[in-house]
Amino acid sequence: MEPLGTLTLCLAFGLSCLLFLALRHRKPGNENLPPGLFPLPIVGNLLQLKTSKLPQNLHVLSEKYGPVFTLYFGAERVVVLYGYDAVKEALIDRGDEFAARGSLPIVDKLTKGQGIIFSNGERWKQIRRFALTILRNFGMGKKSIEERIQEEAQCLMESFRDTHGIPFDPTFLLSCAPANVICAIVFGKRYEYIDNRFLALRTLTNNNFQLSSSIWGQLYNFFPSVMEYIPGPHHRLMENHLLQMAFASEEIKEHRATMDPSTPRDFIDCFLIKMDEEIHNEASVFSTDNLAYATLDLFEAGTETTSTTLRYGLLILLKYPEIQEKVRKEIDQEISRTRRPCMADHGRMPYTDAVIHEIQRFISFIPINVPHAVLKDTPFRQYIIPKGTTIYPVLNSVLHDSKEFPNPEEFDPWHFLHKDGTFRKSNYFMPFSAGKRICVGEGLARMELFLFLTTILQNFTLKPLTHPKDIDITPRLSFFLNYPPSYKFCAIPR
Structure with missing residues (x-):
């Protein structure tokens, strides 16, 4: 191409970009948006954000623009809420206005707005309320589920013993244990860790979490219409999801064939009974499809969060x-080395409780939160957030608030202890989010973390393969999730 032609093309492209930006900022509803970075065509602010360091970048932007600011993830406009006051105001004080679930294209493609986590409106309200009721009825926070967790903890200990003190990666075992707890609630049974169907479901779930949080998953969320036509591993998400749905459908059929309505065994039985009760209600949200999606929601959320935290x-x-030894000393003092830990021990073990809280605070597993949305033009502080805008209430900004938690980037159990060693509660502790969309399984996760961790340390000393000072605990950020680096250790029986 002639130099003059190239120059003309570049000028035309530049003018098109300027026109694009000018028209975008003149759209109705943009007049009183929160301030933010000037977006580029197509990519929005992605090139300016460096998603590998997103929490740090959001902190810098909050210092420049304040606790409420606007960004563009690709073509999608989002409003970021940063810091405890802004997050609390939206999720708790004005929970109804910010209760809608925002769009996450890669998940929307899989769930089609069904299930518990990514549904909206009346469907979400009814399914969530029903799930909470069933979880409570089957013992979330009660003795029955506590006993299931205790039994699973013993199975986990047997698997640890089978390593015979040889270095191993705990990822697989620490995912099987919480997965079996949720299987007992949802499917009414537990699986052996070597069961082929159980292994297949765990593998599919793990693969989809890894894929959705990979660069391919991120690109799909930012540019869904383009990524649909680009080859890549992100297409395996749908293949894996269909296999997961087949697993759930098979369980549902088996439950339907063997169910006794007078004695429901688990979540699936209870949902099927509810479906039968509403069979003549054409507007009912209780359908077989919704049951399959809700079942997978409970399984995936109930497995990945707890296993990664452990x-x-x-x-x-x-x-x-030294922290490991202090926890072990408290276990020996309050529980002994022979009796199984139980939730009644929890209130007498402030240091252990503080360590578990600090683990959740420090890792900030979902740093920017699962997206929310506003369903109408919403005044918020001195701004107007337009209808349909995706909202990110940044949990990391609350869990790592330097006023509430001195030296927030350091791991320190004293963030949750008073000077006299008693446990210190904090309103800033929001690892499960807050308000209307707080995690359905929060109570179950708290029980699992306490019982699994105390059982492990009661029975084993954890030995690293390198000097402790050389161990890297920096999270491996994947935009939406924080993962620990891979590692191995030796479990030495006490």
Whole structure:
């Protein structure tokens, strides 16, 4: 191409970009938006954000623009809420206005707006309320589920013993244990860790979490219409999801064939009974499809969050053997080495409780939160957030608030202890989010973390393969999730 032609093309492209930006900022509803970075065509602010360091970048932007600011993830406009006051105001004080679930294209493609986590409106309200009721009825926070967790903890200990003190990666075992707890609630049974169907479901779930949080998953969320036509591993998400749905559908059929309505065994039975009760209600949200999606929601959320927190927690205890020893000393004092830990021990073990809280605070597993949305033009402080805008209430900004938690980037159990050693509660502790969309399984996760961790440390000393000071506990950020680095250790029986 002639130099003059190239120059003309570049000028035309530049003018088109300027026109694009000018028209975008003149759209109705943009007049009183929160301030923010000037977006580029197509990519929005992605090139300016450096998503590998997103929490740090959002902190810098909050210092420049304040606790409420606007960004563009690709073509999608989002409003970021940064800091405890802004997050609390939206999620708790004005929970109804910010209760809608925002769009996450890669998940929307899989769930089609069904299930518990990514549904909206009346469907979400009814399914969530029903799930909470069933979880409570089957013992979330009660003795029955506590006993299931205790039994699973013993199975986990047997698997640890089978390593015979040889270095191993705990990822697989620490995912199987919480997965079996949620299987008992949802499917009414537990699986052996070597069961082929159980292994297949765990593998599919793990693969989809990894894919959705990879660069391919991120690109799909930012440019869904383009990524649909670009080859890549992100297309395996749908293949894996269909296999997961087949697993759930098979369980549902088996439950339907063997169910006794007078004695429901689990979540699936209860949902099927509810479906039968509403069979003549054409507007009912209780359908077979919704049951399959809700079942997978419970399984995936009930497995990944707890297993990753445990895996990260053990890595931190390898890094700080003195903290590991203090927890073990409290276990020996309050529980002994022979009796199974139980939730009644929890209130007498402030240091252990503080360590578990600090693990959750430090890792900030979902740093920018699952997206929310506003369904109408919403005044917020001195701004107007337009209808349909995606909202990110940044949990990391609350969990790492330097006023509430001195030296927030350091792991320190005293963030949750008074000077006299008693446990210190904090309103800033929001690892499960807050308000209307707080995690359905929060109570279950708290029980699992306490019982699994105390059982492990009651029975084993965790030995690293390198000097503790050389252990890296920096999270491996994947935009939406914080993962620990891979590691191995030795579990030495006490």
